[in-house]
Amino acid sequence: MSKRTSEASGQETVQSKPGKPYPLGATYDGEGVNFALFSENSTAAFLCLYDSADPSRETARIPLTERTELVWHIYLDGLQPGQLYGYRVDGEYDPKSGYFFNPNKLLLDPYARAINAPVNHDDSWLGYDYKSTSDERYLILSKEDSGPTMPKSVIVDSAFDWDDDQAPSVPLHRSVMYEMHVKGFSHLHPTMEESIRGTYAGLGSQESIDYLKKLGITAVELLPVHQFTDESYWGYNSIGFFAPQNTYSSSGMAGQQVTEFKQMVKNLHKAGLEVILDVVYNHTAEGNQFGPMLSFQGIDNRAYYHQVGDQPEYYMDYTGTGNTLNLSHPRVLQLVMDSLRYWVTEMHVDGFRFDLAAALIRTDEEIGRVSSFLDTVAQDPILAQVKLIAEPWDIQSYQVGNFPVRWSEWNGKFRDALRGFWKGDDGQAAETALRVLGSPDLYANDGRSPANSVNLITAHDGFTLNDLVSYNEKHNEANGEDNNDGSNDNLSWNCGAEGPTDDEEINALRERQKRNFLATLLLSQGTPMIVMGDECGRTQHGNNNGYNQDSEISWMDWHWNEKQQALFDFTSQLTALRQEMPILSRRKFFGNEQVNYVRPDGQEMTSDDLNNPGTHCLALFIDGVRVTEQTEDGQDIGDEQLLWVMNAFWEDIPFMLPKIGRKQSTWEVVVDTFDGKVNPKTDPIKGGHEFTVPARSSVLLRVK
Numbered sequence: 001m002s003k004r005t006s007e008a009s010g011q012e013t014v015q016s017k018p019g020k021p022y023p024l025g026a027t028y029d030g031e032g033v034n035f036a037l038f039s040e041n042s043t044a045a046f047l048c049l050y051d052s053a054d055p056s057r058e059t060a061r062i063p064l065t066e067r068t069e070l071v072w073h074i075y076l077d078g079l080q081p082g083q084l085y086g087y088r089v090d091g092e093y094d095p096k097s098g099y100f101f102n103p104n105k106l107l108l109d110p111y112a113r114a115i116n117a118p119v120n121h122d123d124s125w126l127g128y129d130y131k132s133t134s135d136e137r138y139l140i141l142s143k144e145d146s147g148p149t150m151p152k153s154v155i156v157d158s159a160f161d162w163d164d165d166q167a168p169s170v171p172l173h174r175s176v177m178y179e180m181h182v183k184g185f186s187h188l189h190p191t192m193e194e195s196i197r198g199t200y201a202g203l204g205s206q207e208s209i210d211y212l213k214k215l216g217i218t219a220v221e222l223l224p225v226h227q228f229t230d231e232s233y234w235g236y237n238s239i240g241f242f243a244p245q246n247t248y249s250s251s252g253m254a255g256q257q258v259t260e261f262k263q264m265v266k267n268l269h270k271a272g273l274e275v276i277l278d279v280v281y282n283h284t285a286e287g288n289q290f291g292p293m294l295s296f297q298g299i300d301n302r303a304y305y306h307q308v309g310d311q312p313e314y315y316m317d318y319t320g321t322g323n324t325l326n327l328s329h330p331r332v333l334q335l336v337m338d339s340l341r342y343w344v345t346e347m348h349v350d351g352f353r354f355d356l357a358a359a360l361i362r363t364d365e366e367i368g369r370v371s372s373f374l375d376t377v378a379q380d381p382i383l384a385q386v387k388l389i390a391e392p393w394d395i396q397s398y399q400v401g402n403f404p405v406r407w408s409e410w411n412g413k414f415r416d417a418l419r420g421f422w423k424g425d426d427g428q429a430a431e432t433a434l435r436v437l438g439s440p441d442l443y444a445n446d447g448r449s450p451a452n453s454v455n456l457i458t459a460h461d462g463f464t465l466n467d468l469v470s471y472n473e474k475h476n477e478a479n480g481e482d483n484n485d486g487s488n489d490n491l492s493w494n495c496g497a498e499g500p501t502d503d504e505e506i507n508a509l510r511e512r513q514k515r516n517f518l519a520t521l522l523l524s525q526g527t528p529m530i531v532m533g534d535e536c537g538r539t540q541h542g543n544n545n546g547y548n549q550d551s552e553i554s555w556m557d558w559h560w561n562e563k564q565q566a567l568f569d570f571t572s573q574l575t576a577l578r579q580e581m582p583i584l585s586r587r588k589f590f591g592n593e594q595v596n597y598v599r600p601d602g603q604e605m606t607s608d609d610l611n612n613p614g615t616h617c618l619a620l621f622i623d624g625v626r627v628t629e630q631t632e633d634g635q636d637i638g639d640e641q642l643l644w645v646m647n648a649f650w651e652d653i654p655f656m657l658p659k660i661g662r663k664q665s666t667w668e669v670v671v672d673t674f675d676g677k678v679n680p681k682t683d684p685i686k687g688g689h690e691f692t693v694p695a696r697s698s699v700l701l702r703v704k
Contacts, residue, residue, distance in 0.1 A: 014049070014060050019075035021068040024338065025111025025242070026085065026155055032077040033155055035085075037109065038070060038331045039300045042091040042101060045072040048147065050084035052254065055116060056148040061088070070331075082254050084116055084152035085109070089299050093141045095128075095289060098302045098312030102127045105146045108240060108295040110335055112153035112227075114255045115243045119229045119285070119294070122149040127293035138289040138313070146293070156255040158346055160262045167350055168272045170218045171632060172387060172408065172527055173451035173585050176575050177276065178217040179460060180532040181234070182225060182248045184555045199250040200257070204264030209271045215535055215568070216575025219274035219387075221353055223460055225261070226277075229285040229294075233550040234460060235278075236355060237285040237321070239294050241339040244347075258347075265348045274350035276387060277343060281325060281336045282359035282394065288315050288322035303329050306362070318359040318394045327360055327373045336360075336373070341382050351387025353410070357403070359394040374404055389454055401442035408452040408527065411439060415456050419468070419491035421616075422516050422648050422696070429615040430607075432646075433597055436620065438525030440589045449587055453526035457517045458534055463544045465534035468492045469513040470499060475542030478553060486545030499542060511563055512697060515570055515673040516646075519698050522574040523584055523644060523671070532556060535571040536564040566676060573678035574671070582637045583624050594626045598643075602656035616649040617693070621658060641703040643667065647693045659687035660703050667691070671700035 019034045027034045035047055049060040064072040086108060091101030105127055108115065123130050129140035186208060187198035196202040203220070212220065225248065227240030235245065249257035265275050284304075286297045296304040306316035306324045315323040327333050343349045354360060361371035377383055389408045392399040400412050414435040421428040434441050438450025458465050463474075472494045474486045495513065496506045514537065521528045532538070533556050540546055546554040560568070578584050597605040598619045609615060622642040629637040641660055647653050657667050665687035671678050674697035684704055685691050693699050 014062060015077040016062065017075040017077070018066045019073040021071035021073045023111075024071065024335075025109060025113070026153065028079070028081055028155055028157055032075055033079040033083070034073065034075045035064075036071050036073040037064075037087055037089075037299065038303075039072060039089055039091075040070045040303045040331070041099060041300050042072075042089045044090040044103070046088040046090075046103065047074060047076075048086050048088060048106060050086070050147075050152050052082055052084050052116075055084055055152055058147055079155060081155050081157040083155040085155065086147070086150065086152050087299070095139050095313040098307050100127055100293065100297050100301045102141055102293060102298055104141075104143055105293045105298050106150040106152075107293070107298045108151065109153040110241065110295055110299065111338070112240055112243050113156035113158070114154040114253070114258055115151050115227045115240050115246055116154050116253050117151040118247055119151050119227065119239055121229070121231070121292065122146070124149055125292040125294060126290075127298060128290075150294075154253075154255050156258050158258075160259060162262070162266060162348065165266050165269055165348060167348065167385075168218070168269060168274050169350075170272075170274055171451075171587075173449065173587050174579070174582075174632075175218045175274075175387075175451070175527050176216055176522075176578065177219045177221050177454070177527065177529040178212065178215070178532065179221045179223070179278075179529055181223045181460070181554065182245075183550070184233075185532055187555045188552075188558055189556075190558050196250045199248050200244070200260045200264040201250045204267035209267065209273065212273060213271060215530075215572050216579065217273065217530070219276050219350065220268065221276040221278060221389075221529065223278050224280050224355070226279065228280075232547060233554060234547045236280050236547070238280045239285040241279075241281065241335065242342055262347060269348070274387075275348075276351040276353055276389070277349050278353045278355060279340075280355045281327070281339075282354075282356045283319040283321045283323050283325055286323060288317070289313055291322055304332055318362060318396055319356050320395045324359055324362065327371070328362075330372075333372055333376060337376055337380065340377075341380070344382050344386055349386070351389065353389040353391065355391055356394040357390035357392055358397045358399045378404060378406055401439075405447040408454050410459070410529075411435070411442070411453045411455055411526070413442070414439065414453065414524075414526070415458075416491060418457060418517065418520055421646070422513060422520070423491060423493045424616060424648055424650060424696075425491075426613040427611075428648075429612070429618055430610040433610055433618055433620075436520065436524040436618075436646075437595065438586075438589060444589050450525040450589055451527045451585070451587065454529055455521055455524055455526040456529045456531075457521055458531045459529075460531065461545070461547075462487065463490055463492055463542075464531065464538050464540050465514055465517060466510075466537040466539045467542055467544070468517070469510045470494055470539070471542040472498060473542070474544040475499075476545050478543060478551075479545060479548055486543075490544060509696065511567070511676070512673055514567060515676055516648075516696065516698050518567075518571050519574060519671055519673050519700075520646065522571075522578050523700060525584070525586060525590070528578075530571070536560055536568045570676050570678065577671070577678055581640060582631050583622065583627060583640050583642070586627075586629060586637070588629060590622070590627075593623075595620060595622050597621070598658065600653050600655045602658055617645070617647045617653055619643060619645040619655065641665075642670075643701045644698070645693045645701070646698045647695065649695060651695050653693050653695075654690045655693050657685055657687050657689060657691050657701070664688065666704045667701045668704050669699060670702050671698070673698045
């Protein structure tokens with residue numbers, strides 16, 4: 001053991017040992033802490049300790065002298081949880097060669113389990129001379145010390161009493177997912193204890209759990225909770241892949257956020273609810289060469305990021321954020337895999353949705369199904385136990401249907417087809433017919449199931465369901481970008497007036513269209529995803545890009561009118577029906593003998609009918625008698641015979657109900673979006689008789 005004294009005079013002396021290069025990060029063992037930091041191209045590294053009572057005060061700066069396999073490491077005796085720390089890393093500052101080392105900048109540990117303060121912005125965090133007026137000012141090294149203002153990494157004790165916590169392990173095909181924002185969901189909750197609104201504790205509260213259970217949700221899919229920079233309300237600007245976002249903690253930022261997150265998961269699991277994290281491993285918050293030096297850029301820019309081949313001072317930007325993380329580097333791949341395993345083993349989460357997942361499988365030149373990331377995930381025994389969902393595109397590539405067998409995908413083709421169909425666009429019938437059957441054209445030939453299609457109508461990115469049927473154009477003025485941000489191609493229809501209106505017919509049509517979308521989402525094969533607030537008609541007033549709206553625009557409004565309550569009731573009844581009728585969420589694709597589409601005259605649809613641009617009505621007959629499949633507990637899946645009519649035409653359509661079997665069958669209405677009812681008490685209708693399906697409505701019928 002040796003005594004290591006920091007370089008700055010007057011700072012404390014620290015007892016040290018060489019330590020170990022693994023595990024990476026800061027590991028507390030009850031007696032002290034082992035620190036390990038990978039940096040391939042650096043020439044020196046320093047561990048800096050800070051005063052927890054005055055985080056601006058550096059108490060020790062310790063040169064790291066031990067280096068094994070390009071990992072700097074040291075063990076310090078006596079350090080306790082709550083200790084603040086960071087790194088300074090030295091080497092070439094030669095941006096033209098892709099090197100940005102600057103020991104004047106304090107850096108966050110890539111493996112930090114917690115971060116002690118919000119990551120906002122301070123000019124001192126910039127690694128270059130920001131005061132220069134040169135267009136190439138990033139070439140000039142900044143000598144300003146960022147230590148006093150830079151957030152610090154925190155030593156965390158991982159101990160937590162999980163009791164008998166068990167993962168709910170809901171089968172994918174029986175899942176109903178709910179995409180939500182931790183803060184936005186409960187921030188305005190009227191009865192929740194005020195101190196926990198908008199926090200992990202708020203999401204884990206009984207009020208939240210009761211609501212989610214009543215809605216029929218099986219899994220919450222949380223917008224990013226990895227520590228991010230605070231200019232992004234959504235959280236898609238990560239800087240700490242192991243650290244829970246500290247501003248969502250009601251109990252503190254000195255490690256308490258870790259415990260509060262774990263308690264939230266424990267509470268949700270006890271209620272049978274899974275927790276899925278939206279994770280952003282495709283880029284970081286450091287941006288391009290003009291961005292702040294927070295961690296990776298200063299630790300080893302050339303290792304962590306994809307760079308332009310012969311101009312490494314610039315970044316390959318497949319994400320629209322300035323940089324792309326380089327998962328083709330083994331240590332960067334290790335970082336991501338370690339992070340994923342940490343959230344499963346230590347934080348007990350049940351799965352991940354990967355933002356812009358196409359960017360994760362890129363090399364510097366190309367994209368493909370075979371990548372080190374996909375191969376590593378496929379072989380990992382821990383990740384084999386959880387749900388993996390890809391957002392299968394980035395800003396340059398659309399990969400829907402192209403991920404491997406273990407992966408589910410956000411199905412953008414389902415979203416676009418159903419938006420166009422219910423909007424009344426021509427030529428949507430054939431594709432819609434495939435999408436509601438679980439997209440067999442995308443997933444049936446590679447070992448996947450209908451459940452691998454995560455069906456969505458809306459997402460955080462774009463219009464809410466209410467706004468989808470209320471606006472033709474985006475209205476993003478509140479974002480401060482002159483309405484230039486956000487997509488211009490929304491496949492939306494305002495039903496006759498832009499925004500709120502007093503026209504009763506338009507408002508009635510809008511409510512019906514919302515029910516049409518929700519019914520289609522929850523009656524289709526595949527895994528449905530509802531977006532926070534769509535079940536009650538939450539509006540963003542036409543804003544389709546609320547990424548920076550930490551305001552009423554993005555928060556859940558819990559004060560509902562009669563129509564909003566009715567929509568919630570309708571949605572919760574649909575989720576209950578989906579669970580009661582396993583044939584609506586099969587593990588396998590329907591065979592040709594089990595389903596067919598029929599015309600209003602009762603005859604089977606031909607391919608010419610489906611491909612006719614003027615076809616705006618689809619009727620799917622499901623013959624459960626021909627389906628042989630068991631539920632998870634070994635029971636027969638059921639033999640319901642169903643007729644699902646989706647009339648997107650602007651006029652009523654008389655429909656000839658099929659005769660089933662030798663006896664004249666009798667049909668009963670199960671779902672009616674025109675009246676907004678599930679299992680209404682209506683008179684039975686005999687097969688062979690006409691049944692009028694109202695304009696722009698959907699009806700599910702069942703043989704009695």
